[in-house]
Amino acid sequence: MSGNRQSIDDGILQAAAAFVARLQSGDATEMDRQALERWLAENPDHQAAYDELRVLWSDLGDVPIPAGRLGELRAQRRRRVAGFVGLCLAAGVAILSLSTPYGDRFRADYYTGVGEVRRIALEDGTQVDLNTDTALVVRYDEGRRTVRILRGEAFFAVAKNPLRPFVVEDGALSAKALGTRYAVRTAGGGGAADVQVEEGRVEVEAAGQKTVLGAGEAATIDRQGRISLSRADVAAGTAWRDGKLVFSRRPLREVLSTLERYRRGRILLIDPAAGALEVSGIFDLKDTDDALTALEASLPLRVTRLSGLMVVVQSR
Template identity: 45%
Template sequence: MVVSDGTDVQDRYGEDPIDEAAAGWVARLSSSDATESDRAAFEAWLAADPAHAEAYAEMDAVWRRLGHLPVSRTRRMPKGPACLAAAAVLGAVLATQFGLADWLRADLWSGVGAIEHAILADGSRIDLNTGTALVLHFSDTERRVELLRGEALFDVAPDPARPFVVDAAGVSARAVGTVFFVRADGAAKPVGVAEGRVDVTASGRHLRVAAGEAIRRQDGGAPTVVKDDVNRAVAWRDGHLIFSGERLSDVLAELERYRRGRIVLLDARLGDRRVTGSFDPRNTDDALDAIAATFALRVTRLTPLVVLIGPS
Protein backbone atom coordinates (compact mmCIF):
# COMPACT_ATOMS: atom_id res chain seq x y z
CA MET A 1 0.00 0.00 0.00
CA VAL A 2 2.28 2.75 -1.26
CA VAL A 3 1.12 6.29 -0.59
CA SER A 4 2.45 9.24 -2.55
CA ASP A 5 2.35 12.92 -1.65
CA GLY A 6 0.14 13.63 -4.64
CA THR A 7 -3.55 14.00 -5.28
CA ASP A 8 -4.31 10.34 -4.65
CA VAL A 9 -3.94 10.79 -0.89
CA GLN A 10 -7.57 11.71 -0.39
CA ASP A 11 -8.79 8.67 -2.31
CA ARG A 12 -6.49 6.28 -0.48
CA TYR A 13 -7.12 7.53 3.02
CA GLY A 14 -10.83 8.17 2.96
CA GLU A 15 -13.08 5.84 4.92
CA ASP A 16 -11.46 2.76 3.38
CA PRO A 17 -12.86 -0.36 5.07
CA ILE A 18 -9.58 -2.26 4.63
CA ASP A 19 -7.60 0.56 6.26
CA GLU A 20 -10.11 0.75 9.10
CA ALA A 21 -10.04 -3.02 9.62
CA ALA A 22 -6.23 -3.00 9.58
CA ALA A 23 -6.14 -0.23 12.17
CA GLY A 24 -8.56 -2.21 14.29
CA TRP A 25 -6.29 -5.25 14.19
CA VAL A 26 -3.29 -3.10 15.19
CA ALA A 27 -5.31 -1.89 18.17
CA ARG A 28 -6.50 -5.34 19.16
CA LEU A 29 -3.22 -7.20 18.81
CA SER A 30 -1.26 -4.52 20.67
CA SER A 31 -3.65 -4.81 23.62
CA SER A 32 -2.49 -6.73 26.68
CA ASP A 33 -5.68 -8.80 26.67
CA ALA A 34 -5.37 -10.06 23.07
CA THR A 35 -6.19 -13.78 22.98
CA GLU A 36 -5.14 -16.71 20.84
CA SER A 37 -8.61 -16.60 19.32
CA ASP A 38 -7.96 -12.99 18.31
CA ARG A 39 -4.67 -13.98 16.67
CA ALA A 40 -6.29 -16.86 14.81
CA ALA A 41 -9.02 -14.56 13.51
CA PHE A 42 -6.38 -12.04 12.47
CA GLU A 43 -4.44 -14.69 10.54
CA ALA A 44 -7.64 -15.69 8.73
CA TRP A 45 -8.34 -12.06 7.84
CA LEU A 46 -4.75 -11.59 6.70
CA ALA A 47 -4.91 -14.61 4.38
CA ALA A 48 -8.21 -13.58 2.81
CA ASP A 49 -6.74 -10.87 0.57
CA PRO A 50 -3.19 -9.70 -0.23
CA ALA A 51 -4.39 -6.12 0.29
CA HIS A 52 -5.06 -6.96 3.95
CA ALA A 53 -1.40 -7.72 4.66
CA GLU A 54 -0.30 -4.56 2.87
CA ALA A 55 -2.77 -2.41 4.78
CA TYR A 56 -1.83 -3.96 8.11
CA ALA A 57 1.90 -3.43 7.47
CA GLU A 58 1.25 0.25 6.71
CA MET A 59 -0.82 0.88 9.84
CA ASP A 60 1.52 -1.15 12.02
CA ALA A 61 4.50 0.85 10.77
CA VAL A 62 2.76 4.17 11.44
CA TRP A 63 1.82 3.11 14.97
CA ARG A 64 5.40 2.01 15.70
CA ARG A 65 6.78 5.26 14.34
CA LEU A 66 4.39 7.18 16.60
CA GLY A 67 5.99 5.37 19.54
CA HIS A 68 3.11 3.20 20.65
CA LEU A 69 4.85 -0.08 19.80
CA PRO A 70 8.53 -1.06 19.82
CA VAL A 71 10.20 -0.78 16.42
CA SER A 72 11.24 -4.29 15.43
CA ARG A 73 12.07 -3.61 11.81
CA THR A 74 13.06 -0.77 9.53
CA ARG A 75 10.52 0.20 6.91
CA ARG A 76 10.17 3.12 4.56
CA MET A 77 7.44 5.41 5.87
CA PRO A 78 5.22 7.71 3.83
CA LYS A 79 6.28 11.35 4.08
CA GLY A 80 4.54 14.64 4.69
CA PRO A 81 0.75 14.92 4.46
CA ALA A 82 0.39 11.25 3.49
CA CYS A 83 1.93 10.14 6.77
CA LEU A 84 -0.32 12.55 8.68
CA ALA A 85 -3.30 11.08 6.86
CA ALA A 86 -2.32 7.51 7.73
CA ALA A 87 -1.69 8.42 11.35
CA ALA A 88 -5.00 10.24 11.64
CA VAL A 89 -6.97 7.34 10.13
CA LEU A 90 -5.28 4.98 12.55
CA GLY A 91 -5.83 7.25 15.53
CA ALA A 92 -9.51 7.75 14.72
CA VAL A 93 -10.11 4.04 14.31
CA LEU A 94 -8.17 3.19 17.48
CA ALA A 95 -10.28 5.65 19.43
CA THR A 96 -13.39 3.89 18.19
CA GLN A 97 -11.95 0.46 18.96
CA PHE A 98 -10.95 1.35 22.50
CA GLY A 99 -14.28 3.09 23.14
CA LEU A 100 -16.40 0.16 22.02
CA ALA A 101 -16.88 -1.16 25.55
CA ASP A 102 -18.30 2.22 26.64
CA TRP A 103 -20.92 2.22 23.89
CA LEU A 104 -21.92 -1.34 24.72
CA ARG A 105 -22.40 -0.48 28.42
CA ALA A 106 -24.18 2.83 27.89
CA ASP A 107 -27.84 3.44 28.70
CA LEU A 108 -27.72 6.79 26.89
CA TRP A 109 -25.26 7.87 24.21
CA SER A 110 -24.66 10.35 21.40
CA GLY A 111 -22.59 9.95 18.25
CA VAL A 112 -19.73 12.19 17.16
CA GLY A 113 -21.16 15.55 16.11
CA ALA A 114 -24.60 14.75 17.56
CA ILE A 115 -26.35 16.40 20.51
CA GLU A 116 -29.04 14.30 22.17
CA HIS A 117 -31.66 15.00 24.84
CA ALA A 118 -33.39 12.66 27.29
CA ILE A 119 -35.97 12.94 30.07
CA LEU A 120 -35.46 10.39 32.85
CA ALA A 121 -38.16 8.58 34.80
CA ASP A 122 -37.69 10.97 37.76
CA GLY A 123 -38.26 14.02 35.54
CA SER A 124 -34.61 15.03 35.31
CA ARG A 125 -33.32 16.12 31.90
CA ILE A 126 -29.96 15.16 30.42
CA ASP A 127 -28.42 16.84 27.37
CA LEU A 128 -25.61 14.79 25.85
CA ASN A 129 -22.90 16.61 23.96
CA THR A 130 -20.94 15.05 21.10
CA GLY A 131 -19.48 11.55 21.59
CA THR A 132 -20.98 10.97 25.03
CA ALA A 133 -21.90 7.72 26.78
CA LEU A 134 -23.32 7.22 30.25
CA VAL A 135 -24.81 4.55 32.51
CA LEU A 136 -27.74 5.07 34.90
CA HIS A 137 -27.71 3.49 38.37
CA PHE A 138 -31.00 4.51 40.03
CA SER A 139 -32.22 3.00 43.31
CA ASP A 140 -34.68 3.86 46.09
CA THR A 141 -31.99 5.86 47.91
CA GLU A 142 -29.83 7.36 45.18
CA ARG A 143 -29.74 8.49 41.56
CA ARG A 144 -26.22 7.82 40.28
CA VAL A 145 -24.93 8.47 36.77
CA GLU A 146 -21.63 7.08 35.50
CA LEU A 147 -20.35 9.33 32.71
CA LEU A 148 -18.12 7.06 30.65
CA ARG A 149 -17.01 9.60 28.06
CA GLY A 150 -17.90 12.99 26.67
CA GLU A 151 -19.95 15.72 28.35
CA ALA A 152 -23.48 16.04 29.66
CA LEU A 153 -25.65 18.78 31.13
CA PHE A 154 -27.95 17.73 33.97
CA ASP A 155 -31.16 19.55 34.89
CA VAL A 156 -32.01 17.65 38.07
CA ALA A 157 -35.54 17.19 39.40
CA PRO A 158 -35.55 17.81 43.18
CA ASP A 159 -35.79 14.70 45.35
CA PRO A 160 -34.19 15.20 48.81
CA ALA A 161 -34.53 11.50 49.59
CA ARG A 162 -32.50 10.52 46.52
CA PRO A 163 -29.46 12.72 45.84
CA PHE A 164 -28.28 12.93 42.23
CA VAL A 165 -24.61 11.96 41.80
CA VAL A 166 -22.48 12.00 38.63
CA ASP A 167 -19.15 10.15 38.56
CA ALA A 168 -16.67 10.85 35.77
CA ALA A 169 -12.91 10.48 35.37
CA GLY A 170 -12.02 10.82 39.06
CA VAL A 171 -14.63 13.53 39.73
CA SER A 172 -17.86 13.06 41.67
CA ALA A 173 -20.56 15.74 41.59
CA ARG A 174 -23.51 15.53 44.01
CA ALA A 175 -26.68 17.62 43.71
CA VAL A 176 -30.25 17.59 44.96
CA GLY A 177 -31.93 20.00 42.51
CA THR A 178 -29.75 22.01 40.17
CA VAL A 179 -28.40 22.49 36.63
CA PHE A 180 -24.77 21.59 36.03
CA PHE A 181 -22.43 20.04 33.48
CA VAL A 182 -19.78 17.35 33.85
CA ARG A 183 -17.03 16.43 31.39
CA ALA A 184 -15.16 13.12 31.37
CA ASP A 185 -12.52 14.00 28.77
CA GLY A 186 -9.78 15.54 30.92
CA ALA A 187 -10.96 19.10 30.31
CA ALA A 188 -9.47 21.88 32.43
CA LYS A 189 -12.99 22.61 33.74
CA PRO A 190 -14.69 19.24 34.36
CA VAL A 191 -17.68 20.61 36.32
CA GLY A 192 -19.66 23.83 36.06
CA VAL A 193 -22.92 24.97 37.68
CA ALA A 194 -25.60 27.04 35.95
CA GLU A 195 -28.21 26.92 38.74
CA GLY A 196 -28.14 25.84 42.38
CA ARG A 197 -25.15 24.26 44.11
CA VAL A 198 -23.15 21.07 43.64
CA ASP A 199 -20.80 19.29 46.03
CA VAL A 200 -17.76 18.06 44.10
CA THR A 201 -15.05 15.61 45.12
CA ALA A 202 -11.92 15.76 42.96
CA SER A 203 -8.36 14.69 43.71
CA GLY A 204 -9.30 14.05 47.33
CA ARG A 205 -10.71 17.56 47.83
CA HIS A 206 -14.32 18.41 48.66
CA LEU A 207 -15.54 21.62 47.02
CA ARG A 208 -18.88 23.46 47.02
CA VAL A 209 -19.63 24.93 43.57
CA ALA A 210 -22.36 27.56 43.18
CA ALA A 211 -24.14 28.96 40.13
CA GLY A 212 -21.73 30.79 37.85
CA GLU A 213 -18.75 28.79 39.10
CA ALA A 214 -16.72 25.86 37.81
CA ILE A 215 -13.99 23.52 38.95
CA ARG A 216 -10.62 24.24 37.38
CA ARG A 217 -7.90 21.59 37.21
CA GLN A 218 -4.28 22.54 36.55
CA ASP A 219 -1.33 20.26 35.90
CA GLY A 220 0.32 19.45 39.20
CA GLY A 221 -2.07 21.62 41.18
CA ALA A 222 -5.14 20.99 43.32
CA PRO A 223 -8.57 21.65 41.78
CA THR A 224 -10.07 25.02 42.69
CA VAL A 225 -13.42 26.81 42.34
CA VAL A 226 -13.39 29.71 39.84
CA LYS A 227 -15.94 32.12 38.39
CA ASP A 228 -17.11 30.99 34.96
CA ASP A 229 -19.60 31.88 32.24
CA VAL A 230 -21.34 28.52 32.49
CA ASN A 231 -24.22 29.46 30.19
CA ARG A 232 -21.72 30.20 27.44
CA ALA A 233 -19.88 26.96 28.18
CA VAL A 234 -23.07 24.93 27.64
CA ALA A 235 -24.39 26.88 24.65
CA TRP A 236 -23.74 23.73 22.61
CA ARG A 237 -27.10 22.54 23.98
CA ASP A 238 -28.74 25.13 21.73
CA GLY A 239 -26.41 24.57 18.77
CA HIS A 240 -23.75 27.20 19.46
CA LEU A 241 -20.04 27.05 20.25
CA ILE A 242 -19.11 30.45 21.66
CA PHE A 243 -15.50 31.56 22.11
CA SER A 244 -14.25 34.79 23.63
CA GLY A 245 -10.52 35.30 23.29
CA GLU A 246 -9.61 31.59 23.48
CA ARG A 247 -6.34 30.32 22.02
CA LEU A 248 -6.65 29.01 18.47
CA SER A 249 -5.16 25.66 19.51
CA ASP A 250 -7.90 25.26 22.15
CA VAL A 251 -10.63 26.27 19.70
CA LEU A 252 -9.44 23.71 17.15
CA ALA A 253 -9.36 21.04 19.84
CA GLU A 254 -12.95 21.89 20.74
CA LEU A 255 -14.09 21.81 17.10
CA GLU A 256 -12.36 18.45 16.68
CA ARG A 257 -14.72 16.95 19.26
CA TYR A 258 -17.60 17.45 16.82
CA ARG A 259 -16.09 15.70 13.80
CA ARG A 260 -14.57 12.37 12.91
CA GLY A 261 -10.83 12.47 12.36
CA ARG A 262 -8.21 15.06 13.21
CA ILE A 263 -7.52 18.78 12.81
CA VAL A 264 -3.75 19.28 12.59
CA LEU A 265 -2.19 22.71 13.23
CA LEU A 266 1.01 22.71 11.18
CA ASP A 267 2.71 25.60 12.98
CA ALA A 268 2.44 25.51 16.79
CA ARG A 269 3.13 29.25 16.97
CA LEU A 270 -0.24 29.91 15.36
CA GLY A 271 -1.93 28.26 18.31
CA ASP A 272 -1.51 31.37 20.48
CA ARG A 273 -3.73 33.52 18.29
CA ARG A 274 -6.98 34.50 20.00
CA VAL A 275 -10.38 33.57 18.62
CA THR A 276 -13.71 35.25 19.31
CA GLY A 277 -16.86 34.08 17.59
CA SER A 278 -19.90 31.81 17.56
CA PHE A 279 -19.94 28.65 15.45
CA ASP A 280 -22.38 25.88 14.64
CA PRO A 281 -21.11 22.52 15.98
CA ARG A 282 -23.08 20.78 13.22
CA ASN A 283 -20.93 22.44 10.55
CA THR A 284 -17.32 22.54 11.69
CA ASP A 285 -16.09 22.96 8.11
CA ASP A 286 -17.73 26.40 7.97
CA ALA A 287 -16.14 27.22 11.33
CA LEU A 288 -12.69 26.27 10.07
CA ASP A 289 -13.15 28.33 6.91
CA ALA A 290 -14.26 31.37 8.94
CA ILE A 291 -11.27 31.07 11.26
CA ALA A 292 -8.90 30.65 8.32
CA ALA A 293 -10.30 33.76 6.63
CA THR A 294 -9.92 35.80 9.83
CA PHE A 295 -6.27 34.87 10.36
CA ALA A 296 -5.22 34.43 6.71
CA LEU A 297 -4.61 30.71 7.17
CA ARG A 298 -4.90 27.87 4.69
CA VAL A 299 -7.22 24.92 5.21
CA THR A 300 -6.16 21.72 3.43
CA ARG A 301 -8.62 18.83 3.52
CA LEU A 302 -6.63 15.70 2.76
CA THR A 303 -9.53 13.35 3.46
CA PRO A 304 -12.82 13.45 5.35
CA LEU A 305 -10.73 12.44 8.39
CA VAL A 306 -7.77 14.81 8.11
CA VAL A 307 -7.70 18.63 7.95
CA LEU A 308 -4.45 20.59 7.99
CA ILE A 309 -4.35 24.24 9.18
CA GLY A 310 -1.31 26.29 8.26
CA PRO A 311 -0.09 29.66 7.01
CA SER A 312 -1.26 30.83 3.60
Protein backbone atom coordinates in the same frame (compact mmCIF):
# COMPACT_ATOMS: atom_id res chain seq x y z
CA MET B 1 -17.23 4.38 1.14
CA SER B 2 -20.98 3.62 1.10
CA GLY B 3 -20.63 -0.01 2.16
CA ASN B 4 -17.87 -1.02 -0.29
CA ARG B 5 -16.15 -3.86 1.55
CA GLN B 6 -12.75 -3.30 0.00
CA SER B 7 -12.67 0.37 1.12
CA ILE B 8 -14.21 0.10 4.58
CA ASP B 9 -12.04 1.81 7.19
CA ASP B 10 -9.95 -0.56 9.31
CA GLY B 11 -11.28 1.04 12.49
CA ILE B 12 -14.82 0.11 11.47
CA LEU B 13 -13.74 -3.47 10.72
CA GLN B 14 -12.08 -3.65 14.11
CA ALA B 15 -15.26 -2.46 15.84
CA ALA B 16 -17.39 -4.89 13.81
CA ALA B 17 -15.12 -7.77 14.83
CA ALA B 18 -15.54 -6.76 18.48
CA PHE B 19 -19.35 -6.70 18.12
CA VAL B 20 -19.43 -10.12 16.42
CA ALA B 21 -17.19 -11.64 19.09
CA ARG B 22 -19.29 -10.13 21.88
CA LEU B 23 -22.66 -11.13 20.41
CA GLN B 24 -21.57 -14.74 19.74
CA SER B 25 -20.32 -15.14 23.30
CA GLY B 26 -22.42 -16.84 25.95
CA ASP B 27 -22.77 -13.77 28.18
CA ALA B 28 -24.05 -11.21 25.64
CA THR B 29 -26.76 -8.98 27.14
CA GLU B 30 -29.73 -7.05 25.81
CA MET B 31 -27.66 -3.90 26.33
CA ASP B 32 -25.02 -5.35 23.99
CA ARG B 33 -27.65 -6.00 21.33
CA GLN B 34 -29.06 -2.48 21.66
CA ALA B 35 -25.55 -1.02 21.37
CA LEU B 36 -25.06 -3.01 18.17
CA GLU B 37 -28.33 -1.72 16.69
CA ARG B 38 -27.35 1.88 17.41
CA TRP B 39 -23.90 1.37 15.92
CA LEU B 40 -25.29 -0.28 12.76
CA ALA B 41 -27.65 2.65 12.22
CA GLU B 42 -24.82 5.21 12.26
CA ASN B 43 -23.22 4.36 8.92
CA PRO B 44 -23.88 1.92 6.04
CA ASP B 45 -20.26 0.78 6.30
CA HIS B 46 -20.96 -0.47 9.83
CA GLN B 47 -23.62 -2.87 8.51
CA ALA B 48 -21.39 -4.04 5.64
CA ALA B 49 -18.46 -4.74 7.94
CA TYR B 50 -20.61 -6.50 10.53
CA ASP B 51 -22.32 -8.70 7.89
CA GLU B 52 -19.00 -9.76 6.39
CA LEU B 53 -17.40 -10.70 9.70
CA ARG B 54 -20.56 -12.44 10.91
CA VAL B 55 -20.63 -14.55 7.71
CA LEU B 56 -16.96 -15.37 8.19
CA TRP B 57 -17.68 -16.61 11.70
CA SER B 58 -20.63 -18.67 10.40
CA ASP B 59 -18.41 -20.20 7.72
CA LEU B 60 -16.19 -21.46 10.50
CA GLY B 61 -18.99 -23.57 11.93
CA ASP B 62 -20.05 -21.27 14.79
CA VAL B 63 -16.91 -22.06 16.72
CA PRO B 64 -16.46 -19.34 19.38
CA ILE B 65 -13.41 -17.25 18.44
CA PRO B 66 -12.16 -13.89 19.71
CA ALA B 67 -12.71 -10.69 17.75
CA GLY B 68 -9.00 -10.41 16.97
CA ARG B 69 -8.95 -13.86 15.35
CA LEU B 70 -11.97 -12.91 13.24
CA GLY B 71 -10.07 -9.95 11.90
CA GLU B 72 -6.99 -12.04 11.24
CA LEU B 73 -8.96 -14.62 9.27
CA ARG B 74 -10.60 -11.92 7.21
CA ALA B 75 -7.21 -10.47 6.39
CA GLN B 76 -5.91 -13.88 5.33
CA ARG B 77 -8.93 -14.59 3.19
CA ARG B 78 -8.77 -11.18 1.48
CA ARG B 79 -4.95 -11.15 1.40
CA ARG B 80 -4.91 -7.62 2.77
CA VAL B 81 -1.71 -5.90 3.83
CA ALA B 82 0.03 -7.24 6.91
CA GLY B 83 -0.57 -4.04 8.86
CA PHE B 84 -4.30 -4.65 8.78
CA VAL B 85 -3.88 -7.93 10.64
CA GLY B 86 -2.35 -6.09 13.57
CA LEU B 87 -5.28 -3.70 13.70
CA CYS B 88 -7.82 -6.49 13.74
CA LEU B 89 -5.95 -8.46 16.38
CA ALA B 90 -6.42 -5.42 18.60
CA ALA B 91 -10.21 -5.69 18.36
CA GLY B 92 -10.43 -8.20 21.19
CA VAL B 93 -8.58 -5.77 23.41
CA ALA B 94 -10.66 -2.80 22.25
CA ILE B 95 -13.89 -4.36 23.46
CA LEU B 96 -12.53 -4.39 27.02
CA SER B 97 -10.61 -1.13 26.85
CA LEU B 98 -11.82 1.79 28.92
CA SER B 99 -10.05 4.32 26.72
CA THR B 100 -11.67 3.60 23.35
CA PRO B 101 -15.06 4.83 22.06
CA TYR B 102 -16.25 1.33 21.19
CA GLY B 103 -15.22 -0.12 24.54
CA ASP B 104 -17.09 2.64 26.36
CA ARG B 105 -20.15 2.21 24.15
CA PHE B 106 -20.36 -1.48 25.01
CA ARG B 107 -20.61 -0.55 28.67
CA ALA B 108 -22.88 2.49 28.29
CA ASP B 109 -26.61 2.81 28.81
CA TYR B 110 -26.62 5.91 26.60
CA TYR B 111 -24.04 7.29 24.17
CA THR B 112 -23.55 9.67 21.27
CA GLY B 113 -21.37 9.39 18.20
CA VAL B 114 -18.85 11.97 17.01
CA GLY B 115 -20.68 15.20 16.16
CA GLU B 116 -23.96 14.02 17.72
CA VAL B 117 -25.82 15.89 20.49
CA ARG B 118 -28.72 14.05 22.11
CA ARG B 119 -31.26 14.69 24.90
CA ILE B 120 -32.59 11.85 27.06
CA ALA B 121 -34.98 11.62 30.02
CA LEU B 122 -34.08 9.40 32.97
CA GLU B 123 -36.66 7.44 34.96
CA ASP B 124 -36.92 10.10 37.70
CA GLY B 125 -37.61 12.95 35.25
CA THR B 126 -34.03 14.23 35.13
CA GLN B 127 -33.13 15.49 31.65
CA VAL B 128 -29.65 14.88 30.29
CA ASP B 129 -28.05 16.46 27.23
CA LEU B 130 -25.14 14.37 25.90
CA ASN B 131 -22.43 16.20 23.98
CA THR B 132 -20.39 14.69 21.14
CA ASP B 133 -18.72 11.29 21.72
CA THR B 134 -20.18 10.82 25.21
CA ALA B 135 -21.06 7.61 27.06
CA LEU B 136 -23.02 7.25 30.32
CA VAL B 137 -23.90 4.47 32.73
CA VAL B 138 -26.98 5.07 34.93
CA ARG B 139 -27.48 3.27 38.23
CA TYR B 140 -30.50 4.11 40.42
CA ASP B 141 -31.35 2.51 43.76
CA GLU B 142 -33.58 3.47 46.68
CA GLY B 143 -31.01 5.68 48.36
CA ARG B 144 -29.02 7.22 45.50
CA ARG B 145 -29.11 8.16 41.82
CA THR B 146 -25.70 7.73 40.18
CA VAL B 147 -24.57 8.59 36.67
CA ARG B 148 -21.08 7.58 35.63
CA ILE B 149 -19.59 9.41 32.65
CA LEU B 150 -17.29 7.02 30.81
CA ARG B 151 -16.24 9.68 28.31
CA GLY B 152 -17.30 13.08 27.03
CA GLU B 153 -19.57 15.72 28.53
CA ALA B 154 -23.18 15.99 29.67
CA PHE B 155 -25.55 18.63 31.06
CA PHE B 156 -27.99 17.62 33.80
CA ALA B 157 -31.32 19.24 34.68
CA VAL B 158 -31.88 17.29 37.88
CA ALA B 159 -35.31 16.31 39.18
CA LYS B 160 -35.35 17.20 42.89
CA ASN B 161 -35.57 14.39 45.42
CA PRO B 162 -33.86 15.09 48.78
CA LEU B 163 -34.18 11.42 49.76
CA ARG B 164 -32.23 10.21 46.72
CA PRO B 165 -29.11 12.31 46.07
CA PHE B 166 -28.11 12.71 42.41
CA VAL B 167 -24.37 12.19 41.86
CA VAL B 168 -22.32 12.32 38.66
CA GLU B 169 -18.97 10.51 38.71
CA ASP B 170 -16.14 9.92 36.24
CA GLY B 171 -13.66 7.94 38.33
CA ALA B 172 -11.65 10.98 39.38
CA LEU B 173 -14.40 13.31 40.61
CA SER B 174 -17.94 13.26 41.91
CA ALA B 175 -20.45 16.10 41.59
CA LYS B 176 -23.53 15.89 43.82
CA ALA B 177 -26.51 18.03 42.87
CA LEU B 178 -28.18 20.07 45.56
CA GLY B 179 -31.24 20.63 43.30
CA THR B 180 -29.70 22.12 40.19
CA ARG B 181 -28.67 22.35 36.53
CA TYR B 182 -25.01 21.69 35.74
CA ALA B 183 -22.53 20.28 33.25
CA VAL B 184 -19.74 17.75 33.84
CA ARG B 185 -16.91 17.05 31.40
CA THR B 186 -14.39 14.25 31.83
CA ALA B 187 -10.68 14.66 31.22
CA GLY B 188 -9.64 13.69 27.71
CA GLY B 189 -7.49 14.73 24.78
CA GLY B 190 -5.10 16.50 27.13
CA GLY B 191 -7.88 18.63 28.64
CA ALA B 192 -8.88 18.72 32.30
CA ALA B 193 -12.20 17.61 33.77
CA ASP B 194 -14.57 20.37 34.82
CA VAL B 195 -17.95 21.11 36.38
CA GLN B 196 -20.01 24.20 35.46
CA VAL B 197 -23.14 25.23 37.39
CA GLU B 198 -25.98 27.04 35.66
CA GLU B 199 -28.48 26.98 38.53
CA GLY B 200 -28.51 25.87 42.18
CA ARG B 201 -25.47 24.36 43.89
CA VAL B 202 -23.19 21.38 43.31
CA GLU B 203 -20.83 19.70 45.77
CA VAL B 204 -17.65 18.67 43.94
CA GLU B 205 -15.20 16.16 45.40
CA ALA B 206 -11.85 15.03 44.00
CA ALA B 207 -8.78 13.47 45.62
CA GLY B 208 -10.19 14.05 49.10
CA GLN B 209 -11.00 17.73 48.47
CA LYS B 210 -14.54 19.12 48.60
CA THR B 211 -16.03 22.39 47.46
CA VAL B 212 -19.53 23.72 46.79
CA LEU B 213 -20.20 25.63 43.57
CA GLY B 214 -22.97 28.15 43.02
CA ALA B 215 -24.59 29.42 39.83
CA GLY B 216 -22.04 30.85 37.39
CA GLU B 217 -19.13 29.06 39.02
CA ALA B 218 -16.88 26.33 37.66
CA ALA B 219 -14.37 23.85 39.02
CA THR B 220 -11.50 22.48 36.96
CA ILE B 221 -9.87 19.27 38.16
CA ASP B 222 -6.34 18.49 36.96
CA ARG B 223 -4.84 15.00 36.61
CA GLN B 224 -3.54 15.12 40.18
CA GLY B 225 -7.07 15.80 41.46
CA ARG B 226 -6.41 19.43 42.37
CA ILE B 227 -9.51 21.65 42.16
CA SER B 228 -9.32 25.19 40.74
CA LEU B 229 -12.33 27.51 41.02
CA SER B 230 -13.38 30.26 38.61
CA ARG B 231 -16.31 32.25 37.29
CA ALA B 232 -17.83 30.85 34.10
CA ASP B 233 -20.13 31.89 31.27
CA VAL B 234 -22.11 28.69 31.54
CA ALA B 235 -24.54 29.62 28.74
CA ALA B 236 -21.63 30.00 26.30
CA GLY B 237 -19.81 26.94 27.62
CA THR B 238 -22.88 24.75 27.14
CA ALA B 239 -24.22 26.32 23.93
CA TRP B 240 -23.56 22.95 22.29
CA ARG B 241 -26.98 21.96 23.66
CA ASP B 242 -28.46 24.28 21.04
CA GLY B 243 -26.11 23.19 18.28
CA LYS B 244 -23.69 26.10 18.69
CA LEU B 245 -20.07 26.55 19.73
CA VAL B 246 -19.40 29.95 21.31
CA PHE B 247 -15.92 31.40 21.79
CA SER B 248 -14.94 34.72 23.32
CA ARG B 249 -11.27 35.65 22.90
CA ARG B 250 -10.14 32.04 23.11
CA PRO B 251 -6.76 30.92 21.66
CA LEU B 252 -6.96 29.29 18.25
CA ARG B 253 -5.38 26.06 19.53
CA GLU B 254 -8.29 25.66 21.97
CA VAL B 255 -10.87 26.45 19.27
CA LEU B 256 -9.38 23.89 16.87
CA SER B 257 -9.26 21.28 19.62
CA THR B 258 -12.97 21.86 20.27
CA LEU B 259 -13.89 21.70 16.59
CA GLU B 260 -11.98 18.42 16.27
CA ARG B 261 -14.29 16.83 18.84
CA TYR B 262 -17.23 17.29 16.46
CA ARG B 263 -15.70 15.75 13.33
CA ARG B 264 -14.04 12.53 12.29
CA GLY B 265 -10.30 12.74 11.73
CA ARG B 266 -7.70 15.25 12.86
CA ILE B 267 -7.11 18.99 12.74
CA LEU B 268 -3.34 19.43 12.85
CA LEU B 269 -2.00 22.85 13.91
CA ILE B 270 1.62 22.94 12.75
CA ASP B 271 2.32 26.58 13.63
CA PRO B 272 2.61 27.27 17.40
CA ALA B 273 2.52 31.04 16.84
CA ALA B 274 -0.84 30.76 15.08
CA GLY B 275 -2.19 28.78 18.02
CA ALA B 276 -2.06 31.90 20.19
CA LEU B 277 -4.33 33.94 17.89
CA GLU B 278 -7.55 35.00 19.62
CA VAL B 279 -10.88 33.82 18.28
CA SER B 280 -14.35 35.18 19.02
CA GLY B 281 -17.41 33.88 17.24
CA ILE B 282 -20.38 31.55 17.12
CA PHE B 283 -20.16 28.43 14.96
CA ASP B 284 -22.56 25.66 13.96
CA LEU B 285 -21.21 22.46 15.48
CA LYS B 286 -22.79 20.42 12.67
CA ASP B 287 -20.66 22.21 10.06
CA THR B 288 -17.09 22.32 11.27
CA ASP B 289 -15.85 22.76 7.68
CA ASP B 290 -17.73 26.05 7.52
CA ALA B 291 -16.14 27.07 10.83
CA LEU B 292 -12.66 26.34 9.42
CA THR B 293 -13.46 28.39 6.32
CA ALA B 294 -14.58 31.30 8.50
CA LEU B 295 -11.39 31.13 10.56
CA GLU B 296 -9.27 31.14 7.41
CA ALA B 297 -11.15 34.21 6.10
CA SER B 298 -10.90 36.23 9.32
CA LEU B 299 -7.39 35.31 10.51
CA PRO B 300 -3.97 35.12 8.80
CA LEU B 301 -4.31 31.37 8.38
CA ARG B 302 -4.02 28.79 5.64
CA VAL B 303 -6.31 25.76 6.03
CA THR B 304 -5.32 22.78 3.88
CA ARG B 305 -7.64 19.79 3.58
CA LEU B 306 -5.41 16.81 2.79
CA SER B 307 -8.32 14.36 2.89
CA GLY B 308 -11.69 13.96 4.51
CA LEU B 309 -9.91 12.94 7.70
CA MET B 310 -6.96 15.36 7.86
CA VAL B 311 -6.87 19.16 7.98
CA VAL B 312 -3.63 21.14 8.39
CA VAL B 313 -3.70 24.70 9.80
CA GLN B 314 -0.75 27.11 9.62
CA SER B 315 0.05 30.82 9.36
CA ARG B 316 -0.46 32.48 6.00
